[in-house]
């Protein structure tokens with residue numbers, strides 16, 4: 001039934017597990033454990049837990065399960081496992097499929113913590129990682145070998161919004177039987193196309209668009225029932241990356257408004273892009289559906305909409321860029337994105353501060369680059385705020 005519904009109906013009604021009280025709003029089962037009627041019941045549940053039977057909240061919990069079912073329905077995935085944060089999801093997706101001696105190919109333009117896992121952690125356990133320019137299909141083709149076990153990528157990179165041709169990369173990876181893991185944060189769960197393109201495991205930081213109101217950390221790994229239950233769950237339930245029932249409840253209720261919020265924020269980002277393209281104080285305006293994005297054709301063919309984030313490059317040095325940021329009156333300065341509150345981030349001095357200068361240049365992280373996350377405020381106020389601050393440089 002739920003699979004025939006359209007998105008907004010799924011987001012309100014799927015995954016509900018109503019208790020004997022018939023509550024309208026989903027209950028928070030803030031419990032670590034569960035009681036068994038008899039010793040025989042406990043034995044049977046440990047042997048095999050039924051769909052409505054839980055053992056311990058690190059393994060699963062009714063509120064967390066409601067969230068997992070709702071977001072799996074949205075993504076069109078058979079199953080999902082919710083995690084304490086986006087990084088717990090990234091870590092679990094990699095750790096549960098890799099062993100010493102395996103080879104991984106990853107795009108280079110990654111969120112800092114993802115880069116840490118791939119560059120620093122995996123190597124310590126004897127996993128070899130080859131990094132490629134995610135936009136260059138020849139590089140993928142050359143790097144992927146018969147012994148490549150997994151491919152990792154961010155479908156749209158942070159902070160310069162480079163776009164990866166998911167279908168082409170999946171085809172190359174699947175020829176050697178490698179599993180494709182896609183961190184899909186910037187694409188958003190509303191405009192996601194990852195599973196259709198052939199991705200095996202989709203990962204989200206639900207801290208971003210799903211919560212979307214700056215309250216809770218969370219993450220999720222989505223994929224086939226086989227992969228989630230046989231590969232991801234055993235690792236996560238024993239290594240302790242579970243989502244708390246309270247956070248799951250916040251995320252579950254947030255899903256009800258996700259489509260409305262993401263579409264409103266996207267409309268603002270698209271209007272903002274149009275207002276900024278060609279502005280004399282900007283060297284670059286990067287938005288996946290913006291006409292000055294070098295990969296706009298791929299962005300349009302692959303994505304229904306361009307998403308909620310824009311990257312702009314101020315024509316000037318760090319001081320000029322800081323004058324722009326400090327002149328903003330509505331946008332807040334923070335390192336998160338996809339929030340109801342509009343946010344600007346200066347990647348070179350915050351999220352990507354620790355990268356060596358040559359890598360910053362290679363990734364396009366210039367002193368003038370600002371990541372602009374459009375929130376739920378009135379679009380005219382936001383555009384006015386940015387244009388006014390550009391004048392103030």
Ligand SMILES: *Cc1c(COP(=O)(O)O)cnc(C)c1O
Pocket residue numbers: 085086087088090111113114154158183185186205206207208217218219
């Ligand atoms: C934020 C983010 C993460 C990490 O998510 P947390 O919830 O902060 O752990 C991973 N990947 C990308 C692309 C992100 O933007």
